[in-house]
Amino acid sequence: MIRADLTFRDVTLRKILSIAEAYAREMTCSASLTRLTAYCAGLMLSGLMFSASSHAADIPLYPTGPSADSSFVRFINGTDAALELTAAGSKAKVQLDLKTPSTVFYPVRAKSEIKGQFSLAQSKSDISTSVKAGEFVSVIALADGSKLKHVAIGEEPDDFNALKVSLALYNVGTTCASASLQVVGRDVMLFEKVATNTLTRRMINPVKISVQLLCGDQVIGGPLELGELIAGERYSVFAVPAAGTTRVFIVSDAVAR
Amino acid sequence: MAAGTLAGIAMLVLGESHLSLPGYLMNPLYEELTTQGASVHAIGACGATAGDWLKKVEVPCGADRFKGDTVFKGRAATTSPIKELIAQDKPNLVVIILGDTMASYDNETFPRAWAWQGITGLTKEIAATQTPCVWVGPAWGTPGGKYFKNDKRVEFMAGFLEKNVAPCVFIDSLKFSKPGQWATVDGQHFNLAGYQAWSANITKALAALPVVQGLKK
Numbered sequence: 001m002i003r004a005d006l007t008f009r010d011v012t013l014r015k016i017l018s019i020a021e022a023y024a025r026e027m028t029c030s031a032s033l034t035r036l037t038a039y040c041a042g043l044m045l046s047g048l049m050f051s052a053s054s055h056a057a058d059i060p061l062y063p064t065g066p067s068a069d070s071s072f073v074r075f076i077n078g079t080d081a082a083l084e085l086t087a088a089g090s091k092a093k094v095q096l097d098l099k100t101p102s103t104v105f106y107p108v109r110a111k112s113e114i115k116g117q118f119s120l121a122q123s124k125s126d127i128s129t130s131v132k133a134g135e136f137v138s139v140i141a142l143a144d145g146s147k148l149k150h151v152a153i154g155e156e157p158d159d160f161n162a163l164k165v166s167l168a169l170y171n172v173g174t175t176c177a178s179a180s181l182q183v184v185g186r187d188v189m190l191f192e193k194v195a196t197n198t199l200t201r202r203m204i205n206p207v208k209i210s211v212q213l214l215c216g217d218q219v220i221g222g223p224l225e226l227g228e229l230i231a232g233e234r235y236s237v238f239a240v241p242a243a244g245t246t247r248v249f250i251v252s253d254a255v256a257r
Numbered sequence: 258m259a260a261g262t263l264a265g266i267a268m269l270v271l272g273e274s275h276l277s278l279p280g281y282l283m284n285p286l287y288e289e290l291t292t293q294g295a296s297v298h299a300i301g302a303c304g305a306t307a308g309d310w311l312k313k314v315e316v317p318c319g320a321d322r323f324k325g326d327t328v329f330k331g332r333a334a335t336t337s338p339i340k341e342l343i344a345q346d347k348p349n350l351v352v353i354i355l356g357d358t359m360a361s362y363d364n365e366t367f368p369r370a371w372a373w374q375g376i377t378g379l380t381k382e383i384a385a386t387q388t389p390c391v392w393v394g395p396a397w398g399t400p401g402g403k404y405f406k407n408d409k410r411v412e413f414m415a416g417f418l419e420k421n422v423a424p425c426v427f428i429d430s431l432k433f434s435k436p437g438q439w440a441t442v443d444g445q446h447f448n449l450a451g452y453q454a455w456s457a458n459i460t461k462a463l464a465a466l467p468v469v470q471g472l473k474k
Contacts, residue, residue, distance in 0.1 A: 023318075059277070059278060062316075062358065064357055065362075065364055065368055160372075
């Protein structure tokens with residue numbers, strides 16, 4: 001096999017957060033963000049340097065893809081209050097509140113250890129997770145009585161499609177063992193019986209709809225307006241614990257570019 | 258300028274190694290397109306993936322042909338950010354000819370997330386400029402060779418591109434020939450006859466697209 005000996009750039013949570021902090025400050029994709037997302041290009045360059053020594057008759061040899069698929073991690077605030085996300089060994093912080101409960105998905109090195117901490121007042125939850133190649137991991141902060149905890153849920157999507165909307169339901173509602181989403185005004189279930197700490201994803205047409213959460217057969221809360229869903233984009237609805245019940249919100253699965 | 262099927266269209270054509278050597282796609286395609294009346298700026302970058310056209314990336318070889326002048330480059334070759342190219346050329350059509358560099362022919366697992374990230378990154382940059390675009394997928398090669406190109410993966414790659422290049426319009430090069438019909442020098446790169454056939458088919462397919470017909474002056 002002709003394979004380049006590729007070296008991944010070390011992408012730590014600290015680096016992610018320092019970049020996220022700058023991103024939040026400027027609200028534009030900064031050069032730093034570009035540097036982060038460019039790590040795959042770094043792989044390609046490594047491969048190309050390798051290829052120079054394997055010169056062929058007509059054209060230098062080059063890899064036809066990376067040595068490992070891309071990996072991503074994002075952080076979600078599933079509590080009712082604003083909290084802070086901090087990288088281990090860094091003062092870089094990102095605030096996640098009800099208006100902006102999610103970071104984007106950040107590219108990370110597969111199998112690397114992602115370390116940090118969610119903090120809400122005096123409550124803290126230490127994060128230590130890793131991401132497999134091709135995996136998108138969501139680390140979700142949750143209230144645990146007066147304390148803070150988190151769960152990490154990974155998915156390895158195979159439904160990429162620019163003509164459809166990709167929508168997921170993440171159920172982390174501790175009092176909702178079986179979550180469903182029904183389209184408001186229609187006898188149509190978008191998702192059915194999603195167990196706690198799991199997710200289900202499906203493709204839908206780019207339409208404007210509202211959904212209603214059901215836990216078991218019980219209608220919970222009011223309808224959630226999903227807004228204008230755009231073809232080719234990916235979204236997640238999160239069902240999270242809220243004052244003895246379960247609430248839902250939607251976030252875009254945007255990737256840092 | 259001859260009143261051909263592509264008369265009056267200013268094209269920015271970007272590609273991988275297929276577009277980087279004179280005996281490859283660069284010259285026959287450039288000549289086919291200009292014969293049909295298009296004004297063409299064609300740039301090839303060996304090994305470049307979709308994501309590499311979002312920034313300047315060094316590549317082991319490349320070519321640049323514009324207004325009749327052709328420069329074939331060795332290790333000095335680079336990609337250029339698509340936004341800069343579009344701002345500079347102001348094309349009314351972008352044509353991307355790319356697939357083999359992203360197919361991971363030598364890897365049993367196709368890197369979906371990486372490919373999706375690169376493809377959508379490029380199409381979104383193009384869409385942001387409101388420039389119509391066409392993405393030409395890979396053609397059949399001959400199984401084996403130093404790039405390990407194989408029919409199953411190239412078919413998968415074409416299907417993946419077809420689903421993910423919107424708003425670019427996809428042209429499926431697999432429909433232009435049968436597997437193995439166009440002879441290759443290394444499993445992936447064709448001989449001149451293959452490139453001439455590919456060029457003629459791309460030009461014909463482009464001219465038939467509604468988005469291209471709407472651009473003709």
